[in-house]
Amino acid sequence: MLKLQRLFTKDNNFWSQLDSLLAWDTLSDDTVTQTVRDILQNVRRHGDAALLDYTRQFDRRNVQNPEELIIPKQRLQQALRDLDNTQRQALEQAAERIRNYHQHQKQKSWQYTEADGTILGQQITPLSRVGLYVPGGKAAYPSSLLMNAIPAKVAEVDEIIMVVPAPDNVLNDIVLAAAAIAGVEKIFSIGGAQAIAALAYGTATVPKVDKIVGPGNIYVATAKSMVFGMVGIDMIAGPSEILVICDGQTNPDWIAMDLFSQAEHDEEARAILVSPDATFLDTVQDSMNRLIDKMPRAEIIRTSLTNRGALIQAKDLNEAIEVANFIAPEHLELSIENPQAWNSKIRHAGAIFMGRYTAEALGDYCAGPNHVLPTSRTARFSSPLGVYDFQKRSSLIMCSEEGAHTLGQTASILAYGEGLSAHAQSAEYRTT
Amino acid sequence: MLKLQRLFTKDNNFWSQLDSLLAWDTLSDDTVTQTVRDILQNVRRHGDAALLDYTRQFDRRNVQNPEELIIPKQRLQQALRDLDNTQRQALEQAAERIRNYHQHQKQKSWQYTEADGTILGQQITPLSRVGLYVPGGKAAYPSSLLMNAIPAKVAEVDEIIMVVPAPDNVLNDIVLAAAAIAGVEKIFSIGGAQAIAALAYGTATVPKVDKIVGPGNIYVATAKSMVFGMVGIDMIAGPSEILVICDGQTNPDWIAMDLFSQAEHDEEARAILVSPDATFLDTVQDSMNRLIDKMPRAEIIRTSLTNRGALIQAKDLNEAIEVANFIAPEHLELSIENPQAWNSKIRHAGAIFMGRYTAEALGDYCAGPNHVLPTSRTARFSSPLGVYDFQKRSSLIMCSEEGAHTLGQTASILAYGEGLSAHAQSAEYRTT
Numbered sequence: 001m002l003k004l005q006r007l008f009t010k011d012n013n014f015w016s017q018l019d020s021l022l023a024w025d026t027l028s029d030d031t032v033t034q035t036v037r038d039i040l041q042n043v044r045r046h047g048d049a050a051l052l053d054y055t056r057q058f059d060r061r062n063v064q065n066p067e068e069l070i071i072p073k074q075r076l077q078q079a080l081r082d083l084d085n086t087q088r089q090a091l092e093q094a095a096e097r098i099r100n101y102h103q104h105q106k107q108k109s110w111q112y113t114e115a116d117g118t119i120l121g122q123q124i125t126p127l128s129r130v131g132l133y134v135p136g137g138k139a140a141y142p143s144s145l146l147m148n149a150i151p152a153k154v155a156e157v158d159e160i161i162m163v164v165p166a167p168d169n170v171l172n173d174i175v176l177a178a179a180a181i182a183g184v185e186k187i188f189s190i191g192g193a194q195a196i197a198a199l200a201y202g203t204a205t206v207p208k209v210d211k212i213v214g215p216g217n218i219y220v221a222t223a224k225s226m227v228f229g230m231v232g233i234d235m236i237a238g239p240s241e242i243l244v245i246c247d248g249q250t251n252p253d254w255i256a257m258d259l260f261s262q263a264e265h266d267e268e269a270r271a272i273l274v275s276p277d278a279t280f281l282d283t284v285q286d287s288m289n290r291l292i293d294k295m296p297r298a299e300i301i302r303t304s305l306t307n308r309g310a311l312i313q314a315k316d317l318n319e320a321i322e323v324a325n326f327i328a329p330e331h332l333e334l335s336i337e338n339p340q341a342w343n344s345k346i347r348h349a350g351a352i353f354m355g356r357y358t359a360e361a362l363g364d365y366c367a368g369p370n371h372v373l374p375t376s377r378t379a380r381f382s383s384p385l386g387v388y389d390f391q392k393r394s395s396l397i398m399c400s401e402e403g404a405h406t407l408g409q410t411a412s413i414l415a416y417g418e419g420l421s422a423h424a425q426s427a428e429y430r431t432t
Numbered sequence: 433m434l435k436l437q438r439l440f441t442k443d444n445n446f447w448s449q450l451d452s453l454l455a456w457d458t459l460s461d462d463t464v465t466q467t468v469r470d471i472l473q474n475v476r477r478h479g480d481a482a483l484l485d486y487t488r489q490f491d492r493r494n495v496q497n498p499e500e501l502i503i504p505k506q507r508l509q510q511a512l513r514d515l516d517n518t519q520r521q522a523l524e525q526a527a528e529r530i531r532n533y534h535q536h537q538k539q540k541s542w543q544y545t546e547a548d549g550t551i552l553g554q555q556i557t558p559l560s561r562v563g564l565y566v567p568g569g570k571a572a573y574p575s576s577l578l579m580n581a582i583p584a585k586v587a588e589v590d591e592i593i594m595v596v597p598a599p600d601n602v603l604n605d606i607v608l609a610a611a612a613i614a615g616v617e618k619i620f621s622i623g624g625a626q627a628i629a630a631l632a633y634g635t636a637t638v639p640k641v642d643k644i645v646g647p648g649n650i651y652v653a654t655a656k657s658m659v660f661g662m663v664g665i666d667m668i669a670g671p672s673e674i675l676v677i678c679d680g681q682t683n684p685d686w687i688a689m690d691l692f693s694q695a696e697h698d699e700e701a702r703a704i705l706v707s708p709d710a711t712f713l714d715t716v717q718d719s720m721n722r723l724i725d726k727m728p729r730a731e732i733i734r735t736s737l738t739n740r741g742a743l744i745q746a747k748d749l750n751e752a753i754e755v756a757n758f759i760a761p762e763h764l765e766l767s768i769e770n771p772q773a774w775n776s777k778i779r780h781a782g783a784i785f786m787g788r789y790t791a792e793a794l795g796d797y798c799a800g801p802n803h804v805l806p807t808s809r810t811a812r813f814s815s816p817l818g819v820y821d822f823q824k825r826s827s828l829i830m831c832s833e834e835g836a837h838t839l840g841q842t843a844s845i846l847a848y849g850e851g852l853s854a855h856a857q858s859a860e861y862r863t864t
């Protein structure tokens with residue numbers, strides 16, 4: 001028996017109930033912090049030697065020479081050739097669709113010339129070198145590799161340096177095949193905080209990068225947040241979430257399975273359904289009870305839905321949208337009639353899946369948009385991973401003689417107002 | 433006598449010398465960290481009461497009621513009316529130019545429809561509420577207020593909540609006037625870590641925001657980095673820097689003053705000149721010695737140039753550009769003939785000032801581009817503050833029945849490959 005908590009927007013304390021449900025404080029663990037700090041410092045000081053040490057210790061590998069940490073490109077091509085044909089086709093189709101979608105995100109330099117000949121603009125350039133962290137073991141997802149690497153390729157990043165641990169010398173061949181499809185330039189079989197340190201500081205063997213992206217465990221996430229500033233990083237992801245808004249007209253089994261697909265990620269995942277139709281909420285609850293036992297990951301689903309899931313009864317769809325904007329969910333399904341009339345009311349969401357046919361799972365793999373999305377209500381201020389995360393901008397200013405004269409007078413007044421005389425004089429020199 | 437360190441690219445150890453010169457480790461101070469942690473926790477728990485406490489203590493103000501922390505809008509309008517006319521015109525011209533430039537950065541939602549009717553796109557929305565920190569006292573710069581607030585206005589952020597401390601009940605009237613020009617919605621006279629806490633958690637009086645921007649001292653910066661994740665923040669800025677590349681044909685006094693204008697910010701500021709012309713480096717050194725004594729901030733300039741400045745002799749302009757890309761400077765002046773033939777070789781820079789007439793100081797105030805720029809080599813992976821920092825994106829996916837069928841098959845193969853059956857089945861339900 002699987003029973004989700006039921007909330008009612010009409011209750012006086014609904015919004016505070018919802019707020020408590022969503023509470024998610026990432027606790028910083030002092031032991032982890034200290035361990036990671038030591039690892040970073042050791043790799044920074046001792047480079048490859050420290051990398052080898054940690055790899056022997058944490059990955060139980062008998063490595064003696066830094067060259068043993070390099071995974072040659074032929075190994076990737078071999079993995080791709082050995083891949084079962086159905087899997088290969090699926091991966092290649094997904095890669096192709098992801099590439100096509102992300103092409104639309106590519107930004108171009110622009111400039112304009114003013115009447116006096118002054119030119120203003122913005123020059124947009126790709127990052128030079130990006131580090132891509134790929135987890136080893138059971139959480140090694142080829143889809144995640146494609147989602148992280150392809151936007152960087154579309155941005156025309158010069159070089160993607162991938163790191164993936166090989167605990168007990170085991171590597172996941174589908175992940176290597178995905179790396180071949182994505183066109184990753186260099187791979188090293190290292191993981192954990194030591195891999196993040198190598199990417200941030202560089203060693204004799206591992207090149208220093210400008211930004212590090214990709215998911216990882218608490219050690220990896222802590223290391224990323226510590227090297228931030230020296231290199232760029234992507235968002236530190238919280239547990240995955242879905243909010244489904246349904247008008248009650250979608251097949252309840254479909255909705256139940258959509259909630260399961262989110263809940264099966266891990267015990268901390270969150271799945272919430274909002275509907276104005278009380279009977280429909282009951283029906284979906286019934287569907288879940290009927291379907292749960294057939295799920296290979298039933299225990300995980302049960303735990304996350306019981307502890308962190310909810311069925312919310314709203315007055316109408318407008319109120320359901322209000323709930324969505326409050327939650328700012330990572331994934332939002334609008335399983336309603338004519339969703340295009342509603343999506344412009346959504347202020348905060350990582351990705352919006354519109355219409356009854358758009359299962360969230362399609363977005364995880366092959367629809368095209370990125371599956372790296374803002375979690376834990378951060379969609380209020382951040383965006384899906386995209387090509388823009390691998391491009392950066394430089395302002396361009398080129399004053400004509402006349403422009404320097406006019407602007408110099410204004411700048412000089414403001415600079416003196418702020419007590420900065422050298423600023424003022426540097427501008428005035430060009431006003432004569 | 434002012435003497436800058438001289439480096440030569442032809443020296444064998446030039447790049448490591450340059451690397452050492454640039455080294456800048458922000459030391460985390462444990463006392464500051466603990467103090468800020470306590471302040472955040474107190475404001476989170478006790479709201480307005482804690483705000484009043486800290487404001488009495490740190491700003492020496494006898495405040496008893498949270499309403500005393502509100503600066504009414506009439507006060508801003510009054511400051512604007514009282515402003516000297518020349519200053520007001522200069523501020524309004526600057527605001528107008530900043531607004532015009534930033535309009536070019538505004539991003540629009542897009543979507544496309546595939547052959548089978550599936551729609552993909554990205555919906556772009558403004559942030560709802562932004563907090564703007566403005567320092568009190570001597571570092572209160574009206575230009576900085578314009579640079580932070582105007583991009584948010586152009587992005588159509590619903591509400592800008594500004595905080596500015598009023599130590600001993602003193603407020604800077606030019607800053608208030610600038611707030612009126614920028615169109616800030618609400619202002620509170622609070623500062624320090626307590627103001628950041630109020631913006632991040634909200635109190636009965638101060639609304640909770642989605643992102644906090646604006647410069648501040650070490651307490652403010654530490655508080656911002658601690659609330660990051662709960663709210664968005666802008667980059668934590670390091671000391672300001674300029675790299676001037678000159679072919680030796682610009683008036684050496686102009687270049688000397690450009691270096692001074694950077695160096696006068698504070699003792700940690702950095703100003704470097706690169707030229708292939710050794711005689712020109714000497715001439716600029718002479719100009720500096722002749723001009724330094726007339727500078728009101730001569731002592732600051734002397735300290736920063738002596739400790740952190742440099743004159744670099746390069747073989748040619750190509751090598752000078754290589755130096756620029758290594759440094760990834762916040763400000764880069766290309767004081768050379770035909771700069772447009774060279775700027776595309778610049779890979780990393782916050783802002784590029786092209787041609788002999790474009791003093792960096794124009795960019796600080798009124799050229800139009802933002803003066804909030806990536807420092808400490810972070811231009812390798814980050815961008816000037818812009819409208820894009822106040823917009824965010826939601827992916828849009830709407831599958832047709834046919835699209836759900838095709839994509840569902842691919843998704844299902846990949847989901848089973850990753851051991852996620854509920855994902856697979858959620859997709860398969862829509863393939864029939």
